[in-house]
Amino acid sequence: MMAEIGFFKLRYAQMKSMGKWDCKNSLETKGWVDWQEFMKVHFKGTRGSIPTAPTALETREKVVAALLAARGKDLRSEGQIREFVEKQLPFQHGATYGGNTPCVHVETDSDECLIFDGGSGLRPFGNEIKEQGLTNKTFHLFLSHLHYDHIQGIPFFFPAYQPGNKIIIHGGHDGVENALREQMKPPFFPISFDMFGAEISFKKHSPGDVVEVCGTRITLFEQDHPGTSYGYRIESGGTSIVYSTDAEHRNEALSHKYPYVDFIRGANLLIFDAPYTHSQSIGNREDWGHSSNVMGVELAARGEIETLALFHHDPSTSDEDMIKFLAHTKKFLERSKIMVKETRPGIPGSLAPRAHPYDVILAYDGLSLEF
Numbered sequence: 001m002m003a004e005i006g007f008f009k010l011r012y013a014q015m016k017s018m019g020k021w022d023c024k025n026s027l028e029t030k031g032w033v034d035w036q037e038f039m040k041v042h043f044k045g046t047r048g049s050i051p052t053a054p055t056a057l058e059t060r061e062k063v064v065a066a067l068l069a070a071r072g073k074d075l076r077s078e079g080q081i082r083e084f085v086e087k088q089l090p091f092q093h094g095a096t097y098g099g100n101t102p103c104v105h106v107e108t109d110s111d112e113c114l115i116f117d118g119g120s121g122l123r124p125f126g127n128e129i130k131e132q133g134l135t136n137k138t139f140h141l142f143l144s145h146l147h148y149d150h151i152q153g154i155p156f157f158f159p160a161y162q163p164g165n166k167i168i169i170h171g172g173h174d175g176v177e178n179a180l181r182e183q184m185k186p187p188f189f190p191i192s193f194d195m196f197g198a199e200i201s202f203k204k205h206s207p208g209d210v211v212e213v214c215g216t217r218i219t220l221f222e223q224d225h226p227g228t229s230y231g232y233r234i235e236s237g238g239t240s241i242v243y244s245t246d247a248e249h250r251n252e253a254l255s256h257k258y259p260y261v262d263f264i265r266g267a268n269l270l271i272f273d274a275p276y277t278h279s280q281s282i283g284n285r286e287d288w289g290h291s292s293n294v295m296g297v298e299l300a301a302r303g304e305i306e307t308l309a310l311f312h313h314d315p316s317t318s319d320e321d322m323i324k325f326l327a328h329t330k331k332f333l334e335r336s337k338i339m340v341k342e343t344r345p346g347i348p349g350s351l352a353p354r355a356h357p358y359d360v361i362l363a364y365d366g367l368s369l370e371f
């Protein structure tokens with residue numbers, strides 16, 4: 001909730017400075033738009049490949065760094081301490097990017113729930129539903145693919161065990177049901193898929209299909225990844241979000257006609273698989289099925305994306321490393337903007353003017369964005 005409120009203030013400031021958008025409440029009061037125009041994106045798991053958790057030593061180092069940063073400050077009341085932690089303490093000392101594997105909840109004003117991927121982040125999301133006492137709910141779970149880090153949360157999803165709930169699992173692959181049953185068989189797991197109390201069904205879609213659920217229109221895009229993955233574009237009213245993880249964009253991504261650019265074009269938010277630096281992506285990690293931060297900025301620029309959220313973080317990356325990774329990405333974005341400013345349209349060989357993502361962020365477990 002805190003992240004959501006914090007972010008809302010940030011968005012408001014961003015949009016105001018762009019002169020593009022007024023704040024949600026005033027829009028609503030003035031009757032310019034209705035609630036359908038808005039979606040909230042809740043990141044429940046943002047780490048790739050395998051869940052990670054800070055060790056005792058890493059946690060202790062955060063405490064030491066926080067106490068050092070607090071020296072000499074007037075922090076007598078809890079309110080003063082909280083304000084210091086939230087507003088002054090660097091993110092890597094007061095928080096963590098988190099370690100659950102991919103799961104993103106897209107909240108709309110529908111009673112039904114829209115979820116992308118069932119990584120370990122699905123477990124805390126299910127626990128929130130339990131704590132809220134919500135029953136007889138329908139969940140639409142869209143899977144990018146069946147690699148373990150994207151389905152391992154499903155056996156731990158509390159609502160799946162509750163009779164009265166409905167879970168509709170969407171995907172582009174064949175054999176989704178079989179794969180999910182297999183991961184819950186001995187010797188891998190003690191509880192059988194048949195122990196789920198909810199009504200579970202499966203829907204297979206193909207690129208070109210338009211799926212209408214939760215007041216949104218969802219389209220698929222086939223991506224380059226071992227075994228293929230699918231990206232999803234979610235649209236509601238004038239807002240669009242692209243969930244695109246586990247996708248390798250190679251040299252042809254820089255060609256004039258790259259269909260992915262049309263798929264993401266104009267989205268308010270692009271959730272982009274970028275565990276690597278540029279040199280890693282063309283070096284020893286080529287063909288691993290993932291992309292770089294630099295490729296994310298390039299494609300987001302060409303696709304005229306408003307906010308680029310880097311996602312599927314490398315499990316070996318510490319919070320300190322992530323801060324450096326974000327700084328490098330922002331530097332690349334700023335340099336790229338300067339280069340574009342210096343273009344001379346019409347002169348052969350010069351760069352073409354183009355749009356740029358307004359901002360680049362690193363998604364973290366617990367981050368909520370509102371559009």
Ligand SMILES: [Zn+2]
Pocket residue numbers: 048049147149150246312
């Ligand atoms: Zn993955």
Ligand SMILES: [Zn+2]
Pocket residue numbers: 145147225246289
């Ligand atoms: Zn994968």
